[in-house]
Every structure is written in C-alpha cells, then in structure tokens.
Amino acid sequence: MRRSVGYGLCVAVVVAGVVGAQQTGFVRTVLQDQELSVADRHGVTTRAEIDPGISSGRHTHPGEELGYVAEGSAFQVLIDGKPPQMLKAGDVFFVPANTVHGGKNVGTDKVKVIGTYFIEKGKPLSSPAK
Structure with missing residues (x-):
C-alpha cells in the first residue's frame, strides 16, 4: 500500500506539471492512470x-x-520520419515510444483526441522535443 500511495503521489505531481505547462487553446486532461501487468509500465488515457x-x-x-480523433475535421499529425497525416473524427494514429511528433x-x-499511452513508471507523460 505504501508503494501504491507513493506512486500515486508521484503521478499526481507529474500530471499537475503537464497540465500547468499547457498553452492557451490546448488542454490535455488525464482520464485514467492505471498500473499494468507489464513490469515498470502504466497506462494513461487522456482527452x-x-x-x-x-x-x-x-x-x-x-x-x-x-490516438483516436473523437471530434474535428482537420487534425494534422506530424511524426518525425513519416509523411504528415491528415485525420478527422473516427480516425486513429500510432506514435512509437520516444519519437518526436x-x-x-x-x-x-x-x-x-483520446490518447492512450503505455509509459515507463516515474517518467513524465510528455516532454518537449529537443
């Protein structure tokens, strides 16, 4: 239990940092954060x-x-090393781990957009590209 509480606090701090750093016109909300059966990973679902x-x-x-585009008619996804994708409501996309996009x-x-992430425990959900 102690480990679970500590982990939960760590996730709350990371999520607060991500939410606090958002720009006007872009809001990411964490809907679920769940430990997985895969060692050192957790699943995060966002909107x-x-x-x-x-x-x-x-x-x-x-x-x-x-990713799943739930609403909208023109969402452009740019993934390094791949051609641009133009998506609309109902379309899906995939971004490999640690890939700039x-x-x-x-x-x-x-x-x-609904996003589901399978990320390393203890790491932030998102980091600006270098």
Missing part, C-alpha cells in the same frame, strides 16, 4: 481539446501512444 490553429508543439512520450488543428472546429 486533448485543441482549438482551431493551435498545435500541441513537438514533443515525445516515454512509451507508445495510440506533434499535432495541429488545421480546421475551423475544435478537435478532441
């Missing part, structure tokens, strides 16, 4: 809301990202 013309900025995650709402309506 990102992105206003028209706003970008997530180039960043990485310490684990894989599975970003997303931008290039449409006129708000975009909502």
Whole structure:
C-alpha cells in the first residue's frame, strides 16, 4: 500500500506539471492512470481539446501512444520520419515510444483526441522535443 500511495503521489505531481505547462487553446486532461501487468509500465488515457490553429508543439512520450480523433475535421499529425497525416473524427494514429511528433488543428472546429499511452513508471507523460 505504501508503494501504491507513493506512486500515486508521484503521478499526481507529474500530471499537475503537464497540465500547468499547457498553452492557451490546448488542454490535455488525464482520464485514467492505471498500473499494468507489464513490469515498470502504466497506462494513461487522456482527452486533448485543441482549438482551431493551435498545435500541441513537438514533443515525445516515454512509451507508445495510440490516438483516436473523437471530434474535428482537420487534425494534422506530424511524426518525425513519416509523411504528415491528415485525420478527422473516427480516425486513429500510432506514435512509437520516444519519437518526436506533434499535432495541429488545421480546421475551423475544435478537435478532441483520446490518447492512450503505455509509459515507463516515474517518467513524465510528455516532454518537449529537443
């Protein structure tokens, strides 16, 4: 139990840092953070809301990202080493661990993306690209 409480506090601090560093027009909300049966990993599910013309900025995650565009008509995903992807509601995407990427709402309506991440315990959900 002690380890679980300590881990939960660590996650809360990391999430607060990520949320506090967000830009206007981009809001990422953690919906779930769950320990997994895979050693040293946990699963995080988020909802990102992105206003028209706003970008997530180039960043990485310490684990894989599975994304689902829940709302919006023009969400551009840029993953280093791959051609740009233009997505709309109902589309999915995948970002390998530690890969620099970003997303931008290039449409006129708000975009909502559900992301699921399988990340290393003790690491931040997201880090700006170098």
